Amino acid sequence: MANYTAADIKALREATGAGMMDVKKALDEADGDSVKATEILRIKGQKGVTKREGRTTSNGLVTAATDGGVGTLVEVLCETDFVAKAPRFIELADKVLAQAVKVGATDADSLLASTLEDGQTVQELLDEANATIGEKIEVKRLARIEGPTVVSYLHKTSPDLPAQIGVLFASEGGDDAVARDVAMHVAAFSPTVMTREEIDADVVENERRVAEATAREEGKPEAALPKIIEGRVNGYFKENVLLEQAFAKDPKKSVAKVLDEHGAAAKQFVRFRVGA
Template structure:
């Protein structure tokens, strides 16, 4: 008879994030020794790491931290299933990855993964933890934003899962009004998903392609030639309102643009980053 209880299975699952059958097999092999079972799960997971290389990692979480109110760091850590994404082991790994991002000053995943954690590159730590979890785990991206005031906002798309959307927003002022605006716009950004901060950041070829589509659409609709320029520019303005943060109508007051909200707060944007898991 197996030398362990249902409580032992539950405890090891919480400790490793591994599936129930994997945990039971490991406990059977270890004759109920939890530490030995943990080691077996890790070894078997590492052996299966190569097989997991091609798997999709569309689940996971976003984590962020603001240092001294002036530097924001955010990471996206991916896995294969929402079961693992909400496990204590995966969340603990995300905390470790975020701490490494803060300490290293890394602004990209490649630099972060090369940073030493516990005497080895973070990339090795991630593979080892993924082995225990039994899934492919990936540090997908990192953002680092600086300003006089930086706000971080994390949003849960499901109450049962960790944050799936994260935003960093920085402004060049540190007044109470500036900090309030930074927070409100971070929340706005999570919901409205802009791609660019200003119109100048939109690639010229993207703008020209959108202008061409607007022109061809207006002609196909039979709009008069004399009105085409105005119609095309109007539709282009609508396009900018969708993808440019400063042009968007503010979520809390659609009569104002985000740019106007910042102006009224006596500040200006320094930068932003928005992550949505898998997007």
């Protein structure tokens, strides 16, 4: 019988992120030698990397960093929530974010192709983690924005998981407090655009057609249709356009109104939700 303890199993699991049965098998094969067991896990794990390429990654985390007028937001995905909350995975995501900031990456592809200090690329780092942890791991999205003021906000949808929603918000004027309030609003109300002008004209026209058809189905008077249609289209804007949404902390005011009262102007935002 291999010479190892429950503490050895725990230590190797924490170091590699691998499953318990895989760790026990590796320790058995290595006769309790944790260094050899780690190598066994890597070798066997690498054989399964290709097989895992088609798997679905619907769990993971978002992480962000801001430095002066630059913000970086990264989404790192895995297959299960068990791995998502493991220290090994969280440390990996932190390393990926640090590299994104260092090289000024603007998208996932450029980040994955960048080279770390040890000579391996970020993609190779993920493949190695894929091998030891035993799950498909990928950088799904990356965003980088700039502005006079850039703040980030990370939100946990479950207390035992890392952040699942991440926001970057760039503004000019005002202060960090109002900028952070707006970032928190974006996390909660998930606007899709900053202004109504950014919404495709075909989308607006379709909303108008739906509003008219619905009003007619409800038997609304013909004379009232234009006003009803316009009201419902404006309602669509208020649901999707950041500056027209009712502000989370004061629903009687729009986000635009709150920013204006603080002498601030919105410049850009981005919002990621894990798996969305």
